[in-house]
Amino acid sequence: MQTAEIRNRWLKYFGDRGHTVVPSAPLVSDDPSLLFVVAGMVPFIPYMTGLIPAPYPRATSVQKCIRTNDIEEVGKTPRHGTFFQMNGNFSFGDYFKEQAITYAWELLTTPEDGGGLGFRPEDLWVTVYKDDDEAIALWKRIAGLPDERIQRLDKDTNYWSTGQAGPAGPCSEIFFDRGPAYGVDGGPATDDDRYVEIWNLVFMQYQIDNVTSKVDFDIVRELPNKNIDTGMGLERVAFLKQGVDNMYEIDEVRPVLDRAAVLSGKTYGANHDDDVRMRVIADHVRSSLMLMSDGVAPSNEGRGYILRRLLRRSIRSMRLLGVEGPTFADLFAASRDAMKASYPEVETEYDRISRLALAEEETFLRTLAAGTTILDTAVDETKTASKQELKGETAFLLHDTFGFPIDLTLEIAEEAGLTVDRTAFDRLMSEQRARAKADAKSRKTALADLSVYSAFRAQGETVFTGYDFLNTESRILGIIKDGQSVDRAVAGDIAEVILAETSLYAESGGQDADEGSIVGRGFDLEVLDVQKPVKGLISHRVQVRSGEVGVGDEATSVVDPTYRRGATQAHSATHLIHAALRQVLGPEAHQAGSYNKAGYMRLDFNWSNPLSLDTRTEIEDIANAKIRDDLEVTTRILPLDEARAAGAMALFGEKYGDEVRMVDIGGPWSRELCAGTHVSHSSQIGLINLVGESSIGSTNRRVESLVGVDAFRDFATERALINQLTSSLKTPREQLPDRIADLSTQLKVAEKRIAEFEAAALQTRVPSLVEKAAPVGALTVVAEAIGQVKSTDDLRSLVMSVRERLGQGSASLVALAADVQGKPAVIVATTQGARDAGAMAGALARTAAGILGGGGGGKDDLAQGGGSDLAAIPAALSAIVDAVRG
Structure with missing residues (x-):
């Protein structure tokens, strides 16, 4: 049963039973205490608490959720995912325990052909709060469950509250037993992966107070209106109904995992560590897709930081699978296609989502390229010295110079069996922030050490006359040069001048300093900046254009009137x-x-x-x-x-x-x-x-x-531009948008035709390439550099055409390399006979890509690689031939 089908069955079941079907709220939570919606009931909290009267007595939804508190467990267990969908049915003072249990049991155990989910009753267990005898009695009567499949558990697992004074109540959870092949006997109380929680029913019936912890609070009274809040994990039910081992293998997630396997040349199920990485990629790409569809963009804070972390963990996992080049174009497209049946907006918004994802990938790949070499060297040196902790200075260098996130440094160090000196890292970060503030102030004011101003400030505040006058006569109270108080400054000197009065505005309140000059008998000073180094004192940073100025001289501040x-x-x-x-x-x-x-x-x-x-x-x-x-x-x-x-x-x-x-x-x-x-x-x-x-x-x-x-x-510039366009295009101004749109369409058509001509021209090279086929060992090999091509798609098409001409019945291998947009690319294709002889395209593409300075991979019959060194193309092709010969 496909995930979208389970979703539809849920909404139809409860919709047919008087529940208002409520669309999923966006992942970005309205609650200021939450970054994201973390549970299906979050949008309904105001109704449950009575803060807002519920607009309907009962409701149902399939809510998008994000949780990252267990991000380190993703890929390692069958059920941990950062993005998940929670199917919920809610009652706001309408029905209570009996009806909620009836609905849950009926939907779960009704056969699929009857509109239910078709679970066998004998595979289901329930847990209840240890003192909730009412729920136990209902489970026995409604579901006919025997005592041994109803387990009493304590508050830490089977009692719900917000963690604050307010509504609360006992829970009853429904578990599916996957059988002895998945773990020990004993029911959900064993906390074993054999028993998968699929549904949680919260019976919100009490008012609690004096809350000191999740399990320590006082029940004050029963609520006048008792509420029902339930949640069924859509992904968990999907992996059980689809007969797979975990949520990463369901129809909405597995396509990304499979694409990661193809891109890396790895086989899912062959290696535990690689499997975990592929599951991380599948989960994180889907989560990122859904976050960006709801308007979240990568950044360094809040929601944007969480998104950025998911994206970067995906990139890092692909690198650990051996793929160093960009992969998001393929991975996100796979996730889009898997999710669009449930969420059409991921397709309609895909252009924007793709731009965000690809830009983040490009940026982070540059960061990784610069930082990984340093980090790997530091890890090797640490291990060589028989130490267990990476220096905080190294982590800070990576962060400060290369933008390498500290969480990624911690992750890579952990993979190498090391820790990081966070104390030293945090100290260096604090020192850097202090320096940055000091440097910014120094660059902004370019003023001397503040102690030098004390004597001048003691003479009183600088009088600002600029509200009423542009020119003000005054006298020179002080001159500061190179941080020291001096008697005079001469032509060419840069110094600070303190006046008793000034008409020149000092930067403050968002307004930049005035431009102008200070003049007097025998001197002319250009004003470079005006600041308030200490409260009540104005300092003018000047360059002496001519003459010589001394302390005590009469001077006039002159504001540039135009400025x-x-x-x-x-x-x-x-x-x-x-x-x-x-x-x-x-x-x-x-x-x-x-x-x-x-x-x-x-x-x-x-x-x-x-x-x-x-x-x-x-x-x-x-x-x-x-x-x-x-x-x-x-x-x-x-x-x-x-x-x-x-x-x-x-x-x-x-x-x-x-x-x-x-x-x-x-x-x-x-x-x-x-x-x-x-x-x-x-x-x-x-x-x-x-x-x-x-x-x-x-x-x-x-x-x-x-x-x-x-x-x-x-505006005049824009008018001139429009006039130029109307003249060049011979089009009236009001028709310019349509004219430009027409030209754009014509250009796209022309570009498409050019691409078709180029592709056709490329195919004319097939006969000459086939003629260059030569025996290498037991195989027939074409290994040629073909110059420049527009795209790897064109190169791939040519490779496949040459292979087809050689004949699938032959033992043939085709390896063509080209200059694609200034970067080398190689594509390798094999026939079945070549593969039977041991020639695998994926391995050969990786061999060539290593020489080209990049990475590659693919399937045994078709694979590609790339890099950065165009001059290495001949050597890369020779390496393929040598590998075949060997």
């Missing part, structure tokens, strides 16, 4: 975009950071999902409408509490003094705490052109915009 105008436009635009975001998305779209400079702004905000094109357009339209409305921009200095009471937005984590500067644009529509420079009316911003929106983490998004003149220039 300042652009900066104020960009900062005010940031406020407009923020207000527009909140208007469209709601108050939860809160600013999480920003950066703006003349002509450009970016805004980070709390949001999990990408913004649609329509949403982005709406945000942009609102912001530009506010520009056209010529809103007044006002600033006020007032107490922090008063500003917050007025509704001013404050950045989370930002420190504010007792008094703050509040900026209003159009009154309360945009009201934020901000120390930046702004326009006086919104119309002065000119134009906002929202050019980008992207993810910067699992819960944060980023929008980017050009502002003012830069926005106009970008």
Whole structure:
């Protein structure tokens, strides 16, 4: 019975009995405490706890689930999988134990031709909570089970709760006995693989409190509405009904395993370690496919990290099977074809899924190539020194330099019988993070050691006059060069200058520093950066363009008016975009950071999902409408509490003094705490052109915009491009999309025809290749390099045509090598006579691939290999001939 058929029978059985059929929820859980849906009942928890009234009295579902807490057991046992499907039936105060047990027994034991699952009653055992006499009596009456096939177990296995105060209740589990060939007698209590749990019935009937552990809590009272929560493991039932030994061999998983065997040239069932690796690949590829179909993408945190780990464990397992090249194109396609009957979205979304998977594979293969050599050498050196622990420094080098994940280092070390010094690794990681923070600060400010500023700060705060003036006369309080306080600086020097007053804005609040100069009698200083090294003090990093400047000299700070105008436009635009975001998305779209400079702004905000094109357009339209409305921009200095009471937005984590500067644009529509420079009316911003929106983490998004003149220039560039296209294509602007689509279609047709011509031309080489057949030992061999071909498919087709021309009745071997897109490839094909003589294509392809600097494999009759060294093609073909001769 196919897995999809079991699924359909389940839903029909309970649907026919008044249960609302509920589609599977996505794998990504709405519960903030869970990364994924880990059980079939998770989407129904609000109904079970009474948090939300249930919309139906009874329901059924087949829920997609992901669990990775037992990831190390995958492939080693018959039932551990990271992705699984849980068939559930639920009652929310409707029916209870008697009906739940009746449903379970009836569906399991009804013959297949009667719509049931056809299990023999004598093969089924049940466990119950040790004190649940009611359930025991029901099992005896409804199922007719004898006492010896009903086992009482304790709270650790047969009592369900959330681990917190709330609903809870005893469980009853149904097990299938696979027979004495699979283990010892004694029932489920033996915890032996012979007995496979297939169904768990949770009787949620009590309110518990004072919970200190899974088995230590107080039962406070019975629930007024008793619930039923059951789960039948779809994969477990499938492997029992399909007569295979484990869940990796069922119809929805086995095709990936078989494909891994073909790609590696291994035989499933021949070697235990290889079997485990193939099962890991089959499980992890399917899990990754399902995660990506629900929108999860590989990353370094949260859900994305778990996905990345599954993908990388698959790649690592393929390497341990001897395949070093990319395999995801084949493996994911096999999983797609196996799963699409149950989940059509894996096919409709496959292009996106495939792009993610192949990109991750390509990246990680580069990582492995660089890191594995170092790690293997370190493992050998550790063993040679008779040590059991790999140095933490080595693990850190791999992580820091090559991006080699620590969990993979741990895994490879464990396979070699070693541990890793995690204490040293964690210490080095902490030191690196501290250095990174210090380096970033140093690169950003390029300021001297902070102690040098103490004397200048003691003279008072730097007065910032830039809100009102672009030029301010002052005097030089100090000069710092190479971290030391000095009296003067001369032409060509780079130094820091401290002024008593300045009109130049120091970088802060997301706004970049002003551009400008500092001038005085006999000197001209170009301002490179303006920062606040200590609170209340502004330092100007300058290069002396001419003259000589000394402490005490009179000086004037001069802001570049064009730059300042652009900066104020960009900062005010940031406020407009923020207000527009909140208007469209709601108050939860809160600013999480920003950066703006003349002509450009970016805004980070709390949001999990990408913004649609329509949403982005709406945000942009609102912001530009506010520009056209010529809103007044006002600033006020007032107490922090008063500003917050007025509704001013404050950045989370930002420190504010007792008094703050509040900026209003159009009154309360945009009201934020901000120390930046702004326009006086919104119309002065000119134009906002929202050019980008992207993810910067699992819960944060980023929008980017050009502002003012830069926005106009970008539109002008686009207009010029459109004009060029309309002229070149002789097509009116409004018809350009259709015209370009037509050209694209024509191009694809032309490319297809070219490919057909090239393939046909390649086939004309068959006679000349056949003529080059020569005896090698007992075989007839064609071993030739044929130059460049477009794809390995073309090369394979040519090899098979030559073999066919030589005749399947002959003892013949064909090995052709070519330059495929700049990389060497070799394909080997054998006839039955050649195989009878001992010539196996898979082994010969691996031999050649080793010389080409890569890997390969396949079946005995047809196999391929590849590498990176084109110059090694003649040697690879010679190696095949030598192997045949030998």
